[in-house]
Amino acid sequence: MEPMYTQTKEDNPVSAIRERILRNTAKNRIVDKIFSFLVALFSIVMLIPLVAILVFIAYKGLSHIHIGLFIHDERNGGILNAIIGSLMMVLMASVIAVPISVLTGLYLSENKNSRAADVVRNIVDVLQGIPSIILGIVAYLWLVVPFKSFSAFSGSFALSIMMMPIIIKNTEESLIRVPDSLREAGYALGIPRYLVMLQVVIPAGISGITTGVLLSVSRILGETAPLLFTAFGSRDLSFNLAKPAEALPPLIYKYATSPVNEWIDTAWAASFLLVLAVLALNIITGILTKKWKINY
């Protein structure tokens, strides 16, 4: 049989439809431009709500921010008790959630194909879908009822469960990307498995883990529902995890629904602070992710 490449130009099937090929290219060029335009347009449209929220909240809130908010508790016209309460509960929630979640993520990445890992992965997915108010009720039943008191700790517990799926997934994804050759390098030096995990695998994936932690913090920073039955709220400045505590989101709800104009202004100021904190966390996440990223 004669090979194909000896064909003459005349019986080349491609040359016969050459014109059609070129016409098609021209048409594609137009569609390409329209498509690029639409993509750019919708990206800008999508930015509008975000920018609008930021501008509106800054406009409403900035003018009502004064030093008194940061040095007085609610009884004296400030929101210091809510700021401290938020920080305290987020910190405690992180202390609970980070170690458990990072180790779970490590387990999932080290046993990617096992049946047990599949079960855990599904449970984590379900956990992520549970409405936050339910987590608040669970924390109420487990921690508020037995101890006969609302407490900042029970709020932290509810928030920590919300953090876990985000940290677990980010940890798993970043640790799976750590190449096996690095693990082997560790083993080949006679390093026991747990130390290879703690000193090679986790440090290599630290950028993804940090991303997960910061994202989960910015996620729970604005949560109101899990705190309703747990931290409950308080008008006094308190550093006691066993006592009720205020946080910024429930404070905003409380003040924004009040009939007093001054209180509504304070709600705007608190909203601005909260949005600013979330925004800052996201920017920090972006910077750290880039800075600590390791290319293998």
Add this chain to the structure above:
Amino acid sequence: MENQLLNDTENKTADSRAVVKIENLKVFYDNVEAVKGVNMVFEDKKVHSIIGPSGCGKSTVLRSLNLLHSLTPNARIEGSIKLDDENILDQDPMTIRRRIGMVFQRPNPFPHMSIADNVLAGYKMNNIQLSKTESYDIVEYALKKAALWKEVKGKLNKRGTFLSGGQQQRLCIARAIAMGPEVLLLDEPTSALDPITTVNIEELIMELRESMSIVIVTHNMQQAARISDKVAFMYLGELIEYDTADVIFSNPTDKRTDEYINGVFG
């Protein structure tokens, strides 16, 4: 007479002393026999190459020497590997791996560590305490041995991943020899490197040969011919022929060795 005896022992150590004896080694993955009863002896101060086509079991043999097969859940091993007459398969892998070092195909320095910390990784991560002087001496010794000292002595605290591929591989060799291994295993150490860097690594291997036993798996037959004292040819999980480099490359006894060497298959 006493002098004579002393000389004899010295000669014996200076002469080829068997460090590793592989006896009837079989490795199975699930029920597939990847290595089928291999016998080999590796001697001190010699370079041993294992050559053969892909999938012939050469890397599996090398990894068994570092007991890395135990990381693969479905791998099973039979026979014995004796290091100084003790079967390493019965011993603690952590200790054995400190005596038998390994360098891998792709350079794999720890990306979050400095050059110095990479060299000391075996100590640091095993919580073996070192004084500052000891640390520095080990870093200098290992990097000098790995022919990397001159290039990196000014930037020991920089990350190892900023180095070029060949430098990274030499850093990995330094990391292995920092533990003072009796045997150094190299799994295709130059296959990811350019020709000039490859020559550097080969020269380095020839120098390391002065103080330890070296086993290298390679796809590159010219490389095996250049650096080896002894060459093993493996095919389909079997050791076909194991002899001095001269015999293997100029006068092999087995037809399959001859065909592989001359590029008939592989």
